[in-house]
Amino acid sequence: MQKARSRPAGQEIEQRARRSPRRKLLVGLGRGFGGALIFGLPMLMTMEMWWLGFYMDRFRLALLLILNMPLLILLSHHAGFEETTRWHDDLRDMAVAYAIGVVASAVVLAVFGIVTLAMSADEIVGKVALQSVPASIGALLGRSQLGGSKAEPSQRTERVNYASELFLMAVGALFLSLNVAPTEEMVLISYKMTGWHALALIALSIFLMHAFVYALEFAGSDPSLPPGTPWWSAFLRFTITGYAIAMLISLYALWTFGRTDDAALMPVLMSMVVLAFPAAIGAAAARLIL
Amino acid sequence: MGQKRQRSAKSGAAQTPKREESRNKKPHTLEWVAGGLSAAVILAMVGFILYHALNTTAIKPDLRVLVEQVEVTDDGFRVDFRAVNRGDATAAGVEIEGRIERDGETIETSRITIDYIPAHSRQRGGLLFSQDPDRYRLRLAAKGYTDP
Incomplete structure (x- = not known):
């Protein structure tokens, strides 16, 4: 029911956005940041996640960050920033979503005072990198959840x-x-x-x-x-x-x-x-x- | 019966032509293989937990503290230890006490509290001393715990 209502609204925004490429980009980025915050905030406000950022095993953190890439690409294929037919579109969406996740995490952690310049680079990078994983998934899903289009299984x-x-x-x-x-x-x-x-x-x-x-x-x-x-x-x-x-x-x-x-x-x-x-x-x- | 009719009526209206095409197909063999494998994994896990549930008799932790190594640090000595729980229950708030004794008299004490030591598992930690534990007698022991 909810989808039936939101879908025409989403399409309308889509149509307006299609007219100007810059506006389309801004709407897409806005949805991405919105999704990153909706999905990332519970984790950004969990202290175990801050601690894990500096003490967790670096190999496992790196593996998580690397595995997140194919996950985002596949997710983009199902529910990307736009209808994707070619693989390099998915690749671009992955990069954009990841970047949004990193920026959103860094800004929120900095505003909370959890990441400060007095910390070592290892700690700052670890904290932001760990949070960027859920935030980037949120950024990708933001499009499907906030824009009215639905992730569909491949047909x-x-x-x-x-x-x-x-x-x-x-x-x-x-x-x-x-x-x-x-x-x-x-x-x-x-x-x-x-x-x-x-x-x-x-x-x-x-x-x-x-x-x-x-x-x-x-x-x-x-x-x-x-x-x-x-x-x-x-x-x-x-x-x-x-x-x-x-x-x-x-x-x-x-x-x-x-x-x-x-x-x-x-x-x-x-x-x-x-x-x-x-x-x-x-x-x-x-x-x-x- | 009523349910079934409603279901098909509802789905009939919602389907796109493309989806309609694939609905008459039988599930792929791969789906049964995936289902069968999953069922085997879940049954194995249930069996293992059931076995443990049936065979757990003494539900108390059994704690032991073992010294791993003693190292010289900038302002003293560090004793790395391993606290092992051989019991079937998890111990919480385990207090570990280390004492250095000279001729039966305690000359230095250090303590640390470990949050959790799960059943049949171990936790590592370190105690810091200013005296050299290797020159005297070092005793490490768990002093108490609570149920989690």
Whole structure:
């Protein structure tokens, strides 16, 4: 419903913007900064994220920054600043979104007094670089969320379509898990839980994910789930796969933030299950929202 | 039944022609492979957690502190240690105390509190002394903890 209302408005802005290239660029950049702030602020205002900026393993930080590039390119392909047909358009959108993420993070951290000139270059770069990852994803999504166009799974072939559905789920999972993974509460919750609690949480996560998949099926907006699809088919192909993706993304986020270091398998699994809960919701919701 | 009719009516109106084309196709084999693999991974994890849940008897931490090395710093000595928890429960706020003893008498004490030591895991840390721990007797011990 909401989309139906916002879409004509977005198209109208688009049409006006098309008339002057400079205006079009400014509208696009504005949406990018808006998206970067909406998605980045929760993390910009989390103290664990500031600390991670200077103490986290530099190799893992570099890996996160590098992996963010193909992620942004693929995301741009699905929901970029404009309709992209050629790969170098996606490449340009990636660079612009990344730059917006860096600038937005640097400005906000400087205004908060968290980044000052008295700090070492390593600390400043680390803090800004870490925050630029969620902010740049926000900048790219800003276009689809604020501009009224929707991230669509690729329509080319069945196999590509399924892969891009999984990709959108991974982005949703990454988004919600990045929000909470750096906080101490993630590990604290896992320490308070027993194995039985963890099993209950897995069941709850999968149940809620399937509720989202069912909602999507009900809305009929998904070509992979035509009416009359047996429940177990959608369950195995989307819910279970989505939950596995949420778990892997959670594990990656925990490893990136050093939460798995020197811990035995069981505590790692427990914190993974805890983080997979928001990640699963993010993954399932991504297909509805993005 | 009512649900089904509503669903198809709603989706019929919302579909673009291009999407309509792909809806009659059967799911690709890849989708079943991905689903099957995911199910296997999740079942393995559930099995592992279930095994642990069934076999956890003593739910108390079992703490031990081991000296890794002693190094000379600018204004004293640093003792690097490893606090190991061999129990099935996580210990929070673990207080580690290091004492240097000369002929059974404590001449220096240093303390540090570790936030968490998860079950079957370890945490590293350092204690600072002004006396050389290698010349006397060094004792490291965990003094207490709380449940998280």
